[in-house]
Amino acid sequence: MKIAENTINRLIVYKKELNRLATDGLSNVYSHKLAHLSGFPSHLVRRDLMNVGYNGSPAHGYNVTELEKCIADFLCTPESVRVILVGVGNLGRAILDYCQQQNPKISIVAAFDKDKNKVNKVYHSIYTFHIDSVKNYIKENNIDVAIITVPAAEAQEIASALVESGIKGIVNFTPVRLQVPAEVYIENLDMMLGLEKVVYFVNGD
Amino acid sequence: MKIAENTINRLIVYKKELNRLATDGLSNVYSHKLAHLSGFPSHLVRRDLMNVGYNGSPAHGYNVTELEKCIADFLCTPESVRVILVGVGNLGRAILDYCQQQNPKISIVAAFDKDKNKVNKVYHSIYTFHIDSVKNYIKENNIDVAIITVPAAEAQEIASALVESGIKGIVNFTPVRLQVPAEVYIENLDMMLGLEKVVYFVNGD
DNA sequence: TAGATTGTTAATCGATTAACAATC
């Protein structure tokens, strides 16, 4: 069954909130509370949870850890994912750091750059290789996902090279709309677009 | 008339592509081409453009600069927007840099942090103030939009303080779902969520 | 003109919401 992208978004949010509730020591939660924490209406929470096939009880709501695991299974969340990052500028280095703090299951295993001053250096404990070696690295290590933080002008060229080497999903931090085959999944995290959107909703209607 | 958030997203993308076309020296563009560059179907482009009230011609398509201006007007894109950033960590500093490179119309005018080693320092030519002065700064300078790049544990407290001082829109880089009044617009740029989504679409269906 | 493109209305599709029976 095909699930809408928005639903996937929300499931990931639920999973994270459940994880926090578990850390806080709570064992059960009602759809109300999960809804409040996530910022969505409670009936939408219940509707979304229909997809993952976990049943709560009217008496106690949902078991926090069981539901979290159930969502993780549904999303096929692997125990560990290896990701590469291309473009070790300010933003790239910040992301190298941020990822390690946030999620131990997703690890950036290598960085790439064309600048010889950065190659062979270690940033936030990630080794930086020359960009020319990225194709081999992807193939030899079976990497599926890449983060692109290169300058806008180089984004398309890099993306094409990554896809050619077998990359199936890209987190794109550049403002460029990447032209890739339909089967490659692109997540655009365009900060400027985000800012412009906020400006629109603050000024206009 | 109320416009869907997705439509706003796309209009912002069109605007950016038009700007690039103008830079490249093109004067006219057909919906086909704009669609290809943006990654949306051409009929959706035309449908979206109905909203902004600009008329192209069957013979020459759209005038690039006129359409760009028309979208900008529709989105109430101001000539300059002043934004503040709270949390001068690795990510915060990277964004201070990135914003200046990308969009001269949106400028970060001040940064704030609680760390005394960062206060009174200048990063990427932005001055850093102590977080205690943020409320006054917002009121005195009539700031509407803030970027939050503090650690997750501090995000909600900071957000509440900002909203209390009159902030109306927030770009939230933390993984925390902020609890704010409904009239405050929040744009969540959760990198981990982005990564998890890519992993889902790459692994699962 | 002929052919391609625009602008707009109508049709479709799908996500969200509402309603409510089942459950504890």
Added chain:
DNA sequence: TAGATTGTTAATCGATTAACAATC
């Protein structure tokens, strides 16, 4: 039990797609 909550079906709402007349 009574009351609250879950799970699910049906209704609504709105966005996208399709179709096509108008235009250059």
